[in-house]
Amino acid sequence: MATLYTLLAESLEEQLRSGVFQANEKLPSLRKFAEQRSVSISTAQMAYNQLEDRGLIEVRPKSGYYVRHISNVQFETPKIKVSPQKPNIVTTSELVMDVMRNSGNPNYVNFAAASPGTDFPILQQVKKSFTQTARNRDFLGNGYCLTKGEECLRRALAQRANDAGIRITPEEIIISSGCQSAIGLCLKVLCKPGDIVAVESPSYYGLLQLIESMGLKVIELPSDPVTGLSVDALRLALEQWPVKTILGVPNYNNPLGAVMPIESKKAVIELINQYQISFIEDDIYGELGYDESRPPAVKAYDSEGRVLLCSSASKMLEPQLGVGWIMPGQFMKEIEYERFLSSSNQFCLPQIVIGETMAKASFDRHIRQARKTYQQRRDRLFDLISAHFPENIRVSTPQGGFVAWIELPRSLDATDLYLRAKEVGIVISPGAIFSSNPSKYKHSIRLSYAQAWTKERDQAIQTLGNLINATL
């Protein structure tokens, strides 16, 4: 069934082809277009995005949307390859949950979950530390924890923040139960239903689902595979829309692995100060870069306390620990209150263990080892892809973290590939879940390379290559 924005895009395409709008002509602004067609701004945006993806129109910084030279554009016929007996994926959230369920299934060879490597020696140390702390510390019988969380962890985080260029005290940090829940708290404090949140695109699906579930609208801004969020596009969006907050992953974003240059980070600060809005900085991969030194956080340049930095131990150590944190700047009081509302019960044991683990020199050694290991695992993935995938693909070159983004030939439907791979015991992340517009990245996939390469994993990449080649 065609969606409203597809119908809208088709109708505008007809006008482009029939010459109502000509090459290089400026199109109506999104607001105007939405008014003209009696649709919401986000529907209008999705229709424009669809035409942009197909090369029919383009965004010009500080100016707006323009018609491109249509005669040069090549069109592909969509291929619908899901046969009726296969699972019927109807909405993005269903597809997201299908991927989540399958990526947790040990019977599959898993390239979907962005979980850290399970073979790092530090995990044994953390296990031991749990036993010792449980035995030696009076961790039960103390009633409620401080709302802000364990002091020893906040102190360790304040010390590590220096590497990111952030000068902060433990009192200015709040512990949460993970990065996603930290971001959820920030969105709750900053926005009310109907507000607009700007995000980079493609974007980690958990963040998109979070935004959607809170009744917020999303503007997707292009993200470059090397330099991340486009500041020009952000500027244009801020000129046109009452954006309430911006949510981004400036260091080693998911799924591209891009890093914003320092100039872009400073430009973001100038913009949020100018528009008196905020920036939710997801820094979950910030320590996992392949360079010797860690890139600064956007928060390092935050002169007015408008950046809410969120992160967690999920990628550096283990997601099951359920420990994250927020450096909320000027929103401290509101975030602390929201944290209390979301749950006044905190399990302090993991917080103590992580705090003590992070304060030791062995944690720095672990981070150095993880950086090197993930770079080697990325290179191995690249070797396998170049041996088994077709030539006309594009692959991002992550400079940190452990996920890569692969653009397959446009004729390929990656959700179909996801379903076929599942049938042969392999899980990948289909591109459709990385945008609020499922057709935007329908020919892309994300592969996680955090785990050690084994014969089985090597073979699985070859099998994926065969499945891709068979559909071309």
Ligand SMILES: Cc1ncc(COP(=O)(O)O)c(C=O)c1O
């Ligand atoms: C960019 C990004 N933010 C947040 C999360 C979720 O983090 P957590 O497990 O700490 O909630 C993920 C997990 O994949 C992620 O990639």
